[in-house]
Amino acid sequence: MPQATSLFTDVESKVVGTSAVVIYSPSGKKRTRFPEGVVEVYASEDEALAHADSAKSRHAAIASGPSRSSEGFRLFYLVRWLD
Numbered sequence: 001m002p003q004a005t006s007l008f009t010d011v012e013s014k015v016v017g018t019s020a021v022v023i024y025s026p027s028g029k030k031r032t033r034f035p036e037g038v039v040e041v042y043a044s045e046d047e048a049l050a051h052a053d054s055a056k057s058r059h060a061a062i063a064s065g066p067s068r069s070s071e072g073f074r075l076f077y078l079v080r081w082l083d
Contacts, residue, residue: 016064016065016066016067017064017065018062018063018064018079019041019042019062019063019064019065020041020042020043020044020045020047020048020060020061020062020082021039021040021041021042021048021060021061021062021063021076022039022040022042022048022051022052022058022059022060022061023038023039023040023058023059023061023063023076023078024038024039024057024058025038025057025059026057028057029059029081031078032077032078033075033076033077033078034063034075034076034078035073035074035075035076036065036066036073036074036075036076039063039065039066039076045060045062045082048060048061048082049082049083052082052083054083059081059082059083060081060082060083061078061079061080061081061082061083062078062079062080062082063076063077063078063079064076064077064079065077
């Protein structure tokens with residue numbers, strides 16, 4: 001699987017990575033950053049898509065993170081939605 005790149009990904013660094021995830025987002029797909037408590041990381045895009053359920057506000061995505069915010073929270077940043 002090719003590495004997704006974005007402003008938040010440094011492919012040479014092991015600190016912050018880009019992963020397939022499922023994000024619990026009851027407000028829909030309007031936001032671009034999410035606290036780690038609502039993000040589940042999966043091994044592949046297919047696995048994330050299999051665990052997504054839009055009826056339960058669980059959306060598959062590619063995200064970078066976790067990264068510590070200036071407020072001290074660990075956040076994931078949306079790269080793109082998969083579903």
